Amino acid sequence: MDPAGKIEETRLSEALSERYLAYAMSTIMSRSLPDVRDGLKPVHRRLIYAMQQLRLDPTAGFKKCARVVGDVIGKYHPHGDASVYEALVRLAQDFAVRYPLVEGQGNFGSIDGDNAAAMRYTEARLTAVAKALLDGIDDDAVDFRATYDGEDEEPIVLPGAFPNLLANGAAGIAVGMATSIPPHNVGEVCAAALLLVRKPEATTADLLALMPGPDFPTGGLLVEDADAIARAYETGRGSFRMRAKWSVEQGRFGTWCIVVTEIPYQVQKSRLIEQIAELMEQKKLPLLGDIRDESTTDIRLVLEPRTRGVEPEVLMETLFRATPLESRFSLNMNVLGADRVPGVLGLRAVLRAWLDHRHEVLVRRSQHRLRAVERRLEILNGFLAVYLNLDDVIRIIREEDDAKASLMATFSLTDLQAESVLNMRLRSLRRLEEIEIRKEHGALSEERAGLEALLADEGLRWKRIGKEIEATRRQFGDGALGARRTELAAPPAPVDLTAAVAVERESLTVLLSEKGWIRAVKGHGIDAASQKFKEGDKLARAVECQSTDRLCAFATDGRAFTLKAADLPRGRGDGQPIRLLIELSNDEELIALFVVGDGRRLVASSAGRGMVVRDDDLVAEKRTGKQVLNTKDGESALACIAAEGDHVAVLGRNGRFLVFPLEQLPEMTRGLGVALQKYKDGGLRVARVFTASAGLVWKEGGRARAMTDLAPWLGKRADGGKPAPSWAK
Known part of the structure; x- marks a missing residue:
């Protein structure tokens, strides 16, 4: 049957799934992820x-x-x-x-x-x-x-005598997965690999003693905590905190300036200067007076303070918090293994995969060389047989019709030997050439014995690999190219900027509208009805604070954002869209806005998982915020409430009510949280924290109900609960 013009009906969903899966696999296997063996x-x-x-x-x-x-x-x-x-x-x-x-x-x-x-x-x-x-x-x-x-x-794949995956790193985004591997110092990588050769049971901690962290081509300071680095290399996932390298240069009459000589990896210098200049125009860097770029082939950024009374450490701390002079590089060692299957590997597994590849390369090269040596020895044996009977060989070639067959029969030569003899040049038929052949035969025989011994003994092979790695370390790990560029430093001590950045203290009320416009008005106890908003908009939240306070905005994607009250727009106008102050996508909404203090908060997701987080751990220095509550697909953050009390009350969408002690919830800085209530269907609807002796005041839908007898619903965290009371439905 002619297939031309044949139409085969297929469900659209099946056709899309099949084609998208083919595209995804092509992206993963043939474009975005590096091979663990050669790092390419x-x-x-x-x-x-x-x-x-x-x-x-x-x-x-x-x-x-x-x-x-x-x-x-x-x-x-x-x-x-x-x-x-x-x-x-x-x-x-x-x-x-x-x-x-x-x-x-x-x-x-x-x-x-x-x-x-x-x-x-x-x-x-x-x-x-x-x-x-x-x-x-x-x-x-x-x-x-x-x-x-x-x-x-x-x-x-390439033979890969150079440990390219770790030495040069890799970055890529595939479909449903990504990779991000920082570069490292090749001398340190080779030292760790040699340790793994000598001691196969070496742990990640043993390896990190020799290669303590990334080594970026642009230098800078690595100020990540040692425990965090160890966890990242153990699991293959984590991040590294980097800072620019700077120093103070003294000027005349007590003046001084800061000179930045190295910036974090993958930060564009021109873009960095533009961002700092923009922040200066917006009055968000009050301690910085001027910035100049005096770079040639080497980086030299000059930062001048607004006044001489500013401490250099305080000035740099304001820049680290607001600009890419401090940045993070993520670690996600997602690579293709030797079996072409993607996976996230730890440091030890990556080095082990490279060493196994080098072992396979050594075996294959040795086998290839052995075959070449045996072929050449076979030819040389034929030549030596010829030199013993040169007159007979010449006669056979001159007189026989099939010289090749006659040579093979007369001297017991193989096909290869006979063909080589026939191709021999006349000038080779001299005594001196026979001596050279015997010398070559002896050298190749010795080499063959060495190759056979190498292929028969795994210990010899690993010794050879160790010598090759040591040669690589000497070639690329020494000199200017191999010298470590990124300096390892201890995590910096916290710097209090409150006294440095003088803000006049005054009472403010922060107003956030339903459509996301935010502004601050002077005073407390204002009448919300007297405040004007855009047409179709109205007040969503009002927070009383001081101009020196910081506000936390918590979104449905589980991220916490920090706003300085002093930086919020003032006056009687509409204010400014909050999405211009924080990087909040249009698909997400804010579920809480409060003043950051020294208390604790209960955060919970729509799936009914939650945890207790300290206010300090909700503070984010960047516009992108800080991921606090992790959520799965189809879930969202539902609650971020003050954890003031000793019990938690939760109401599920299935109409079941549960009360349990607050102490059963763990205090975390980030995570999925733990189950608050067990559900067969649905998830969490409402969560409250209260003091048992004072009773629970249940506020919902504009009504409030106080309840002190909650014994029927008291249980343990993650219980299913009991049917909710009428006042909580």
Whole structure:
């Protein structure tokens, strides 16, 4: 039957699922996640292999990047030339990659965010690091597969003598998963790998004693807590807190300024200066007088204080809290394993995977070399047999019709030996050549014995791998390239900015409308009805505070945001949309607005999970807020109430009511929380905290009811509860 014109009916949902799954798998396997063995994504691997095929070795001349990109997209990577060129450029940027794999000639961009010149102007060749990644690729060290058009072959993975995944890191976003791996110092990585070779049972703590943390190409200070670093490397997930490196320069007549010489990784210098200037215009950096960029090839940002009486540490603390001079780099070691299955691995598992790959490469290279040695020895044995009977060999070649068969029969030669004898040049038929053949035969026999011993003894193989790693450490871990750039420092002590940033204390009432407009008016006890709002809008929340207070806004996505009362718009106008002050998406709403004090809060989700959080742990320094309550798909944060009392009352949407002691709830800084009430259907509707001796005042729908006898509903946390009383329905 001719398939042309045949229509097959398929459900739309099934067709979409099948096609989207194919797209997702393609993104995960062939685009976004690096291979744990060589630390490369397909585009980077194809770039390096294509440059090797073009013979762009570190000692060779440069070639135009347009030539390299053309070969890559024509033979191996059928994607756009712009994206391939961007990948090539990044591999050559010493501020983006800790150990560049490509040496560029021309304009390859800058740390200010400037783009590279067009590919027709720039040139490139491989570095020694890339050469180490390719070492052994011609010795059957790795498998090859057909290219997308079937006309050529490309390596599935590179031999990877250089620990590229950890040394250069990786970042990528796939469908449903992402990866983020910071760069590390290759000398420290090799030292940790050598420890794992000598001591396979070494723990993550043992490894961290040798490689204590990331080493970013732009330097800076790593000020993360040691316990947090250990947990991150143990689980493969976490984050690292980075700060700019700065110093104080004294001027004339008691003046001084701060000079920033290193900034956090992946922070664009020009954008950083723009952000600081914008904050100065908005009066949000009252201690900073001026900023100048005096950078050349090295970074030099000069920060001048507004007055000499400001402490340098206090000035820098205000900048760290408000600008990218302090930032976080996430750790998510989500990689493709040797079986091509993605997974999040800890530090030990990543090093183990690389070492296992190096072991496999050593075995395959040794087997390949052994086959070559045995083939050459077979040929040499044939030559030696010929030299003992040269006259007979010459006669057979001159007189016999089938010289090859006669040679094989007369001298018991193999097909390969006979063919090699027939191809021998006449000038080789001299005594001196026989001596050279015997010498080569002896050397190869000795090499064969060594290879056979190596393949038969796993201990010898690991010793050889240890020597190779030590050679890599000496080559790339010493000198200017291998010196650690990121300084490890203790977490900074908290700095109180209240006294430094003088704010006149006055009574304020913060008004938040239903449509999200916020403003502050002077005084307490104001009449809400007398306040004007936009047409169709009205008051949602009113919070009395002081101008020196900080306010916490808690959203349905479980994030807490911090607002300074002094920074809120004043006057009789409509105020300002709160979404301009905090990065709150349009899909989320605020469920609480309160003054940050020294108390505690009960936060709970719609699924009925909750926990107690201290006010201090709800404070966020960034506009993006702080994730406090984690929620699953389809859930949202439902409550953020003062935990003042000794009991908790919860009412589920199933109409069941439960009271339990507050002490049964854990105090946490972040998490999913624990179950407040058990549900078969639905979730949490209302939660209250109260003191048992005073009774429960149940406020809902504008009505209030006091209740002291709650014994029938008293139970343990996570119980199902009992049917709710009439006043709580």
